[in-house]
Amino acid sequence: MTEAAQHNLYAALRAAFPSDLDSVAVEVLDGPGEGLRYSWQDLDKAAAKLANLLDSLDLPAGARIAVQVEKSVECLMLYLAVLRAGYVYLPLNTAYTAKELEYFIGDAEPSVLVCTPCNHGWASKLAFKAGVDWVFTLGGDRDGSLLQRAAHCADEHETVPREADDLAVIIYTSGTTGRSKGAMLSHGNMLSNARMLKDYWAWTPGDVLIHALPVFHVHGLFVAIHGALLNASPMLWLNRFDAAKVVEAMPRATVFMGVPTLYTRMLALPALTRQQASHMRLFVSGSAPLLMDTFRSWKERTGHTILERYGMSETVMLTSNPCGPDARHGGLAERRGGTVGFPLPGVSLRVVDGEGGLLPAGAVGDIQVSGPNVFQGYWRMPEKTAQEFTVDGFFRTGDVGQVDADGYVTIVGRSKDLIISGGYNVYPAEIEQILNELQGMAESAVIGIPHPDFGEVGVALLVPREGASLSPSEVLAHLKSLLANYKVPKRCYVVDELPRNTMGKVQKNLLREQFKSTFA
Ligand code: MLC
Numbered sequence: 205m206t207e208a209a210q211h212n213l214y215a216a217l218r219a220a221f222p223s224d225l226d227s228v229a230v231e232v233l234d235g236p237g238e239g240l241r242y243s244w245q246d247l248d249k250a251a252a253k254l255a256n257l258l259d260s261l262d263l264p265a266g267a268r269i270a271v272q273v274e275k276s277v278e279c280l281m282l283y284l285a286v287l288r289a290g291y292v293y294l295p296l297n298t299a300y301t302a303k304e305l306e307y308f309i310g311d312a313e314p315s316v317l318v319c320t321p322c323n324h325g326w327a328s329k330l331a332f333k334a335g336v337d338w339v340f341t342l343g344g345d346r347d348g349s350l351l352q353r354a355a356h357c358a359d360e361h362e363t364v365p366r367e368a369d370d371l372a373v374i375i376y377t378s379g380t381t382g383r384s385k386g387a388m389l390s391h392g393n394m395l396s397n398a399r400m401l402k403d404y405w406a407w408t409p410g411d412v413l414i415h416a417l418p419v420f421h422v423h424g425l426f427v428a429i430h431g432a433l434l435n436a437s438p439m440l441w442l443n444r445f446d447a448a449k450v451v452e453a454m455p456r457a458t459v460f461m462g463v464p465t466l467y468t469r470m471l472a473l474p475a476l477t478r479q480q481a482s483h484m485r486l487f488v489s490g491s492a493p494l495l496m497d498t499f500r501s502w503k504e505r506t507g508h509t510i511l512e513r514y515g516m517s518e519t520v521m522l523t524s525n526p527c528g529p530d531a532r533h534g535g536l537a538e539r540r541g542g543t544v545g546f547p548l549p550g551v552s553l554r555v556v557d558g559e560g561g562l563l564p565a566g567a568v569g570d571i572q573v574s575g576p577n578v579f580q581g582y583w584r585m586p587e588k589t590a591q592e593f594t595v596d597g598f599f600r601t602g603d604v605g606q607v608d609a610d611g612y613v614t615i616v617g618r619s620k621d622l623i624i625s626g627g628y629n630v631y632p633a634e635i636e637q638i639l640n641e642l643q644g645m646a647e648s649a650v651i652g653i654p655h656p657d658f659g660e661v662g663v664a665l666l667v668p669r670e671g672a673s674l675s676p677s678e679v680l681a682h683l684k685s686l687l688a689n690y691k692v693p694k695r696c697y698v699v700d701e702l703p704r705n706t707m708g709k710v711q712k713n714l715l716r717e718q719f720k721s722t723f724a
């Protein structure tokens with residue numbers, strides 16, 4: 205392999221495959237393929253076939269391959285194939301509606317769309333209208349045109365050389381303006397992060413990962429998959445999270461990664477015991493704040509201390525509680541609940557005031573970061589990108605926090621108006637924009653309030669125009685037709701007015717206080 209090919213993330217992952225390529229790489233625990241076992245050879249050959257298929261399409265350099273399919277091992281193979289062939293992977297949440305898909309396709313201008321067979325009718329129509337050259341289907345039962353076409357391709361493929369700064373993936377994240385932005389991650393961003401996490405989380409031979417997260421976001425696609433592949437660790441694969449199935453798999457596994465909702469759902473099961481979890485080595489939580497109550501209950505029930513970490517689509521992983529003694533911090537090994545641990549090796553993290561002045565230990569301010577993991581900017585949004593970086597190259601995360609005297613980082617809030625629901629980000633601005641266009645709507649506010657299952661959920665407050673009446677159920681149905689279902693507020697209330705401060709800004713903090721017990 206050439207020097208440059210080594211910068212291709214796939215080349216690094218492939219180089220880590222075990223020498224026995226016939227051993228099991230992935231075992232499927234649910235769905236139509238339940239019981240199927242895929243070897244490392246299967247992953248490699250299928251990724252080669254798919255990469256050859258992409259090559260045969262004569263795509264332009266840097267072509268985006270948009271993928272909106274249900275989770276499956278074949279979807280993982282497609283991801284590997286796109287990396288290997290040097291194109292740009294664009295994963296999309298399966299919950300996105302036609303309206304949302306239309307935006308992503310219009311913005312990213314992919315050359316290829318891969319969708320589920322059941323969405324092919326409408327998805328291909330809007331894709332071809334937007335100038336997409338190829339539409340393939342991939343179903344959860346190894347069905348669809350993608351695999352049919354790839355079956356005829358050769359099962360060997362030379363990994364395309366990539367530089368560390370070359371674009372590998374675009375991940376869309378919604379924004380405070382309501383317009384989604386494509387975060388551009390390079391091969392180097394992801395590889396540097398994956399290599400560092402392999403050491404920091406002490407991945408060891410014999411580790412087995414339970415993979416139960418979606419594969420269209422940073423957590424499930426990068427942190428979990430790169431970690432396992434780079435360590436040649438088999439994955440026990442769940443296409444949908446099922447608390448009972450994860451608990452059942454624990455005696456055959458060592459590592460689990462989840463958002464807090466997954467932990468609270470498992471805690472509700474009597475089958476989760478110290479004995480059941482005794483084979484496990486590491487439980488990682490992230491993407492949303494882990495409540496102290498969950499942290500403590502998990503320790504009490506299983507004997508394991510959850511390792512909480514913090515990251516973003518724009519940066520992959522930024523901080524982590526220690527897995528073992530951290531020499532940079534006096535050998536501290538304690539995983540402190542309520543904190544997201546230390547900045548990872550290679551990551552610089554600082555807390556600043558409103559003017560950008562560095563704050564001392566313990567003071568709360570805006571979190572800014574830099575490092576080899578920090579993204580290349582927002583797709584075709586140079587001005588937005590420039591705004592989000594400081595002159596000395598630090599990225600403004602939009603998170604508010606502090607670093608204590610021992611170096612532990614705590615996230616105390618967000619300067620961005622964002623709700624994190626079951627690990628998914630929901631931007632109120634996107635919903636308010638739709639609400640405010642409705643006939644009879646004077647104004648609206650969407651707020652996040654505590655929820656026992658999802659951690660936080662959205663609630664919409666609607667102010668009708670004088671003389672108009674609004675039906676909450678109709679409003680919710682309208683939102684459902686346009687937005688991914690997890691973004692739709694769980695409740696909708698009609699109110700007379702919204703509280704405002706002297707500057708005329710809606711005081712969402714007062715509304716959050718007023719509605720905080722809705723789901724208690
Ligand atoms: C599902 N629903 C949600 C929801 N998930 N509502 C709010 N928030 C969510 N997260 C709604 C559905 O719309 C549906 O509503 C109802 O709940 C039941 O849906 P479901 O499909 O049966 O839910 P379920 O499969 O149980 O999904 C819940 C979940 C899932 C927690 C397993 O949301 C999940 O996998 N979350 C993980 C997200 C994730 O991977 N985040 C990482 C982002 S990366 P209705 O009305 O239709 O009945 C990142 C960076 C980092 O943040 O640091 O990692």
Ligand code: AMP
Pocket residue numbers: 377422489490491492493494512513514515516517518544601602603615618624628629
């Ligand atoms: P995303 O844009 O989906 O990548 O979400 C990134 C955001 O998730 C971050 O900016 C944080 O606000 C939040 N986040 C991630 N991990 C944690 C964590 N452990 N605790 C609190 N918030 C987190």
